[in-house]
Amino acid sequence: MKTPFFQVVLAIVRKDLQAELRSRELVSSMLMFALLSVLVFSFALELDRLARQEAISGVLWVTVIFASVLGLNRSLAAERDAGNLDAMLLAPVERAAVFFGKLLGNFIFALTVGLLLLPLMAVLYNAPLLQGWLLLILFLGTLGFSTCGTLLAAMTVQTRTRESLLPIVLLPVALPVLLAAVNASTAILRAAPLNDWVTWPQILAAVDLIYMVLCYLLFSFVIEE
Amino acid sequence: MATKTLTPTKTTSTTIPRALAALTLVTLLATLGGLLLGLLYAGTDDQQGHIQRIFYIHMPAFFGAFVAFGTTVFGGLAYLRTRQAKWDTLALAGVETGLALAVVNLATGSIWARPIWNTWWTWDPRLTSAAIMALTYMAYLMLRAGIENPDQRRRFASVYGILAITTVIMTLVIIRIRPDTIHPAVIGSSPQNAEGGFGLTSSMLTALMGNLPVWGLLIPVTLMWWRVRLESVQERVEALKARLGEK
Numbered sequence: 001m002k003t004p005f006f007q008v009v010l011a012i013v014r015k016d017l018q019a020e021l022r023s024r025e026l027v028s029s030m031l032m033f034a035l036l037s038v039l040v041f042s043f044a045l046e047l048d049r050l051a052r053q054e055a056i057s058g059v060l061w062v063t064v065i066f067a068s069v070l071g072l073n074r075s076l077a078a079e080r081d082a083g084n085l086d087a088m089l090l091a092p093v094e095r096a097a098v099f100f101g102k103l104l105g106n107f108i109f110a111l112t113v114g115l116l117l118l119p120l121m122a123v124l125y126n127a128p129l130l131q132g133w134l135l136l137i138l139f140l141g142t143l144g145f146s147t148c149g150t151l152l153a154a155m156t157v158q159t160r161t162r163e164s165l166l167p168i169v170l171l172p173v174a175l176p177v178l179l180a181a182v183n184a185s186t187a188i189l190r191a192a193p194l195n196d197w198v199t200w201p202q203i204l205a206a207v208d209l210i211y212m213v214l215c216y217l218l219f220s221f222v223i224e225e
Numbered sequence: 226m227a228t229k230t231l232t233p234t235k236t237t238s239t240t241i242p243r244a245l246a247a248l249t250l251v252t253l254l255a256t257l258g259g260l261l262l263g264l265l266y267a268g269t270d271d272q273q274g275h276i277q278r279i280f281y282i283h284m285p286a287f288f289g290a291f292v293a294f295g296t297t298v299f300g301g302l303a304y305l306r307t308r309q310a311k312w313d314t315l316a317l318a319g320v321e322t323g324l325a326l327a328v329v330n331l332a333t334g335s336i337w338a339r340p341i342w343n344t345w346w347t348w349d350p351r352l353t354s355a356a357i358m359a360l361t362y363m364a365y366l367m368l369r370a371g372i373e374n375p376d377q378r379r380r381f382a383s384v385y386g387i388l389a390i391t392t393v394i395m396t397l398v399i400i401r402i403r404p405d406t407i408h409p410a411v412i413g414s415s416p417q418n419a420e421g422g423f424g425l426t427s428s429m430l431t432a433l434m435g436n437l438p439v440w441g442l443l444i445p446v447t448l449m450w451w452r453v454r455l456e457s458v459q460e461r462v463e464a465l466k467a468r469l470g471e472k
Binding site (some may be wrong): 148151152155156158159160161165168169172173175176179199203210211214215218221222224 | 305350354357358360361364365367368371372373377380381383384385387388389391392395399402
């Protein structure tokens with residue numbers, strides 16, 4: 001008898017959140033990295049006020065995606081090292097439920113980091129980052145990264161080169177998400193009229209949906225043994 | 226004793242299939258014909274001069290890369306369904322062929338851009354996404370190299386090959402959704418600030434239509450066939466080596 005789909009998803013998410021609340025390993029290292037990255041960018045680019053406003057959405061998204069890579073590697077490596085993946089394969093559960101469980105956990109971590117990063121960057125770069133639309137873009141963007149990231153990380157943690165391979169395979173595939181997210185956030189920060197950029201969130205949502213379906217279908221091939 | 230049993234199988238597997246030999250000949254002739262069409266038959270562009278002729282290879286080569294990467298998706302899907310190694314070999318052949326054609330596309334584009342845009346390379350959205358597309362398929366090869374278990378390698382490569390097609394589609398559509406590109410569109414109207422676009426006269430159109438099936442179909446199919454054959458010959462060599470080792 002199979003455990004119901006949503007029960008499995010919830011159980012995996014709860015396990016990930018509980019482990020994180022107790023150890024605080026993942027989010028704290030992601031956050032520390034994000035903070036450093038934002039500071040390094042502001043020194044490296046030697047930004048004046050105008051250049052900062054142009055570059056800020058790029059800095060935000062590059063930071064969020066690299067922090068996600070960090071989190072994804074840890075999250076899936078933990079499953080492999082403890083032998084959890086094999087255990088989940090033995091359990092009478094749907095593999096797609098395992099995918100959505102891991103995806104939801106990774107998404108929550110990445111979104112948390114993004115949400116904490118926004119007020120911080122708003123102060124450091126003196127930009128109006130706390131807007132409803134930007135929160136929506138952050139939500140959709142991190143969802144897109146986490147979706148293909150969860151699938152690809154499940155693959156790369158099983159390879160010889162492990163951690164170093166994930167950014168190499170993830171970044172090109174995540175490009176459509178990155179492009180739409182950066183363009184939308186730049187337009188929002190410039191306070192451009194809604195009609196000029198409203199296609200970007202639409203494209204972003206469409207790309208998210210395509211990746212979600214594609215990764216959901218492909219995931220069962222990645223963890224079989 | 227060993228040589229006696231090995232010789233007959235060796236000769237049968239190293240002879241080139243007649244169909245492949247014929248196809249290779251046709252492709253060579255067609256490539257030559259396509260070059261003649263582009264270099265001699267087509268009229269000279271009145272604004273760009275002779276450099277415009279490179280376009281007859283530039284755009285068809287991208288089309289060929291698209292066909293090859295499409296084959297990778299097909300091979301990946303077929304492998305995941307049937308689990309026969311030959312489909313994965315086809316997918317790998319698609320990636321390598323597509324990568325070669327993508328490099329032809331990038332190189333010819335660069336050579337054309339030098340006099341027309343006055344630069345070899347610019348970080349235009351389409352150029353960037355074409356470069357990232359090539360990098361994606363290099364990542365595919367790296368992913369393969371990182372996995373030792375052959376079944377796992379085939380499985381993961383199939384999954385990634387299917388996912389990677391999104392970057393190809395991205396390169397195709399980016400010209401329509403990013404208004405700030407300077408790359409001219411070939412089909413339909415060019416973006417507002419496209420630089421170096423041109424109207425096709427009838428002789429130019431003939432040259433393009435002549436080259437499109439050559440670079441878009443004949444060359445990728447021939448190259449992929451050779452690549453698949455190379456793989457099976459390689460497997461044969463490995464098997465024979467193993468048999469020699471046993472003796």
